[in-house]
Amino acid sequence: MTLPETPQPPSASEDRSGKSEDSGCNSAASQPNRAAEFPLADVADIKGVPSALIFRSKMWWAALACAVLAFWLTWKSIPADGPSIVIHFPDGHGLKVGDAIRYRGIDVGIVESVELSDDLTQITATTTLTPGAAGLGRDGTRFWIVRPQLSMAGARGLETAVGAKYIGVSLGNPTGHRQSIFEGLSTAPPDEDGGGGINIVLRSEVRHGVTVGAPVTWRGVDVGQILSFSLSPDARSVDLNARINSDFTRLLGRESKFWVTSGLEVDVGLRGIQLHADSLSTIVRGGVSFLTSFASEDNEPVQPGHLFDLHEKLDPAWMTAASSVPLINFELPPTVTIQGTRRTSFLGISRKQTFLTNGLLVTGKEGGPQILTATDMIVQAVPETGEAESITPHLVKFNIGSSLTDSTVTVSVNKDDNGAETDSVLNDDRPGFTWLSCGQPMGDLPSADSKLLRVPQQPEDCCICRSVKTPTKPSSIMQMISRAHLNVDDNLWTVTADLGDLTPWHGAPVISMQDHKVIGIFVSGKSGPAIAPYRTE
Amino acid sequence: MLKHRACHCCGMIHEIPELQPRQRAVCTRCGSSYLPPGSRQVTASRTAAAAVAAFVLFWPAILCPILEIEKLSVRQQSSLLGGIIELLKDGSWLVGSVVLLFSVVFPLTKIALLLELSLLEILHRRHKATTLRIMEHIGKWSMMDVMLLAFLVMLVKLGNLVQFQVGPAVIAFVLCVTMSMVASISFDPHTIWENSE
Numbered sequence: 001m002t003l004p005e006t007p008q009p010p011s012a013s014e015d016r017s018g019k020s021e022d023s024g025c026n027s028a029a030s031q032p033n034r035a036a037e038f039p040l041a042d043v044a045d046i047k048g049v050p051s052a053l054i055f056r057s058k059m060w061w062a063a064l065a066c067a068v069l070a071f072w073l074t075w076k077s078i079p080a081d082g083p084s085i086v087i088h089f090p091d092g093h094g095l096k097v098g099d100a101i102r103y104r105g106i107d108v109g110i111v112e113s114v115e116l117s118d119d120l121t122q123i124t125a126t127t128t129l130t131p132g133a134a135g136l137g138r139d140g141t142r143f144w145i146v147r148p149q150l151s152m153a154g155a156r157g158l159e160t161a162v163g164a165k166y167i168g169v170s171l172g173n174p175t176g177h178r179q180s181i182f183e184g185l186s187t188a189p190p191d192e193d194g195g196g197g198i199n200i201v202l203r204s205e206v207r208h209g210v211t212v213g214a215p216v217t218w219r220g221v222d223v224g225q226i227l228s229f230s231l232s233p234d235a236r237s238v239d240l241n242a243r244i245n246s247d248f249t250r251l252l253g254r255e256s257k258f259w260v261t262s263g264l265e266v267d268v269g270l271r272g273i274q275l276h277a278d279s280l281s282t283i284v285r286g287g288v289s290f291l292t293s294f295a296s297e298d299n300e301p302v303q304p305g306h307l308f309d310l311h312e313k314l315d316p317a318w319m320t321a322a323s324s325v326p327l328i329n330f331e332l333p334p335t336v337t338i339q340g341t342r343r344t345s346f347l348g349i350s351r352k353q354t355f356l357t358n359g360l361l362v363t364g365k366e367g368g369p370q371i372l373t374a375t376d377m378i379v380q381a382v383p384e385t386g387e388a389e390s391i392t393p394h395l396v397k398f399n400i401g402s403s404l405t406d407s408t409v410t411v412s413v414n415k416d417d418n419g420a421e422t423d424s425v426l427n428d429d430r431p432g433f434t435w436l437s438c439g440q441p442m443g444d445l446p447s448a449d450s451k452l453l454r455v456p457q458q459p460e461d462c463c464i465c466r467s468v469k470t471p472t473k474p475s476s477i478m479q480m481i482s483r484a485h486l487n488v489d490d491n492l493w494t495v496t497a498d499l500g501d502l503t504p505w506h507g508a509p510v511i512s513m514q515d516h517k518v519i520g521i522f523v524s525g526k527s528g529p530a531i532a533p534y535r536t537e
Numbered sequence: 538m539l540k541h542r543a544c545h546c547c548g549m550i551h552e553i554p555e556l557q558p559r560q561r562a563v564c565t566r567c568g569s570s571y572l573p574p575g576s577r578q579v580t581a582s583r584t585a586a587a588a589v590a591a592f593v594l595f596w597p598a599i600l601c602p603i604l605e606i607e608k609l610s611v612r613q614q615s616s617l618l619g620g621i622i623e624l625l626k627d628g629s630w631l632v633g634s635v636v637l638l639f640s641v642v643f644p645l646t647k648i649a650l651l652l653e654l655s656l657l658e659i660l661h662r663r664h665k666a667t668t669l670r671i672m673e674h675i676g677k678w679s680m681m682d683v684m685l686l687a688f689l690v691m692l693v694k695l696g697n698l699v700q701f702q703v704g705p706a707v708i709a710f711v712l713c714v715t716m717s718m719v720a721s722i723s724f725d726p727h728t729i730w731e732n733s734e
Contacts, residue, residue, distance in 0.1 A: 038541050038550075057579055057580075057582035057583035057585075057586055058583075059582070059583040059586035059587055059590075059719070059723075060582070060586040060589075062586065062587070062590060062716075063586040063587065063589045063590035063593070063716075065590075066590035066591075066593055066594050066712055066716060067589075067590065067593045069594070069708070069709070069712065070593045070594045070596065070597045070709055073597045073601055073705040073706070073708060073709050074596075074597045074600075074601060076705050077597070077601040077602055077704065077705045077706070
């Protein structure tokens, strides 16, 4: 607009005409020399106002779609941030921004910044947890920087030798207070998995070469770990903090004897040199072993923090005391193995199936012995129509006329086409075997058995037992199930631990470790092993 | 209406006769037809729409995470702009500024100028001429599509070494490139002059 008005020669090329023309819509009039060559253009109003231009094309729909998409993409890529957590570490070990926080092997957060603290004595790592891992920011949670550690006792954190460092997390108290500032550990805690178990203190005159992370063994099996050691307040002895894992806390008793298994024991005598060592690991790291004599009637469990003396050597008397007394200081209830044949007829073709299950021998109201077992094997045969198998925790009561001398009972069940029982009789050679009732709810426990049976409120430490045939005499075997491995699922407590094939235990009574009463029946169905606890209707 | 118009193909100037509906003017030399004035507005509208779409998509394309690289268990998310800033921070001034210019500044300018040309009719045509000239020059150097090719090469070449995951910005990026291409293809410089005469 401000360009100087320069007269254009008539030979000005066509493509430059735009530049040379003057302002205004009806500007043609101001160019007389141009009008001489070409006819004068008509004067026209500006037709396209911006609003008229918009929405003339279908492309606007595409533009709208693009705008929506852009909005959605932006929305999606805004990270849903969890809580921010600040961790102070004494040493950074090369931690960098972008490194991960890992809990149970997966990333649960990211390091946002690593800075030196104001007093230059430690580093401050600011991290952001993923929303799902927000629960980790609790009082008692421990953080440490995972770095490669290689020693005679083992290797840890080797992946960080080549790759990036990461921050390890161990949740201490799942119900602790929320917290956002933590003091990181300088090294990984020996008990990374955290949770459960009982911490005890072992007092000894000298350390005996036991190191942090050394195993605590029971008859050579690792059942715990040394967490730390420190001098006792009067500096006259050493206190070793040890933890017994949750699966083995039952092994602890107030009479437990601990001794050191560290190092090598060398006997040089006339017969030559004898070397004694517990395991290669205890030579390097040291170790503590213990035995418990359950002879005493004192059944009180060991409280966390209980102080034990750590002896230098194993006293053979402990071994004999511990081995002569069984771990279970109560008598197992009488169990029987039920061996049966089930005769079913389907579409007129009769079939014979054999089954093996376990039962508990109880005394009925009427005085005669009865058997409690899972009903599905005997009463409700697997439906032939392919319906889902249902495990009913109801108990079956058999009335047995005579006292049992053998631990095996033989039964046979007949079923018709519809799966209904026509004839369910205990076909035992011995006289007096009759059905008493079956499928009764647990509320109808025989009154005579209230000493033996109990209705449990929630999962507890328990064991299952069954009879086994040995050449000499029938005896019982048992299998421990920890409360930690029981999961309440509807009416059943499913066993989550992998305890091997538990099918032979079907129907076995479940005995509480607390008061030694029978609290349910073990069932091993298609959905896995479970405990059917007694219930009151 | 204007009577004389240059053929958009061969440049020969014709006097356009009065046209009945369903008729079109055809160049006597090359046989190309003259577009009726109304259809130009549709083209302009299409250009504007595509330019708007490209402009809207441009921001998520450069700001959202475009690549997720996992190398030796280190996970890194980076956006295009973040990557450029990282480059500049590291001291790679040349590479950083080249990428910044050719994949952020020039494309953005081109889109913005296209928008201006197709939408803002209030501009004086001399301004429009300048804008068009700038746009034509800058458009040559706007190389978003080349950037996309670079990603593709990286995906193919480093596939086994490094774990890759493309972020949401890639979708925006691809669409942005497409839309800006559509806009520049459908942009017809003649509209500039037509409307103001």
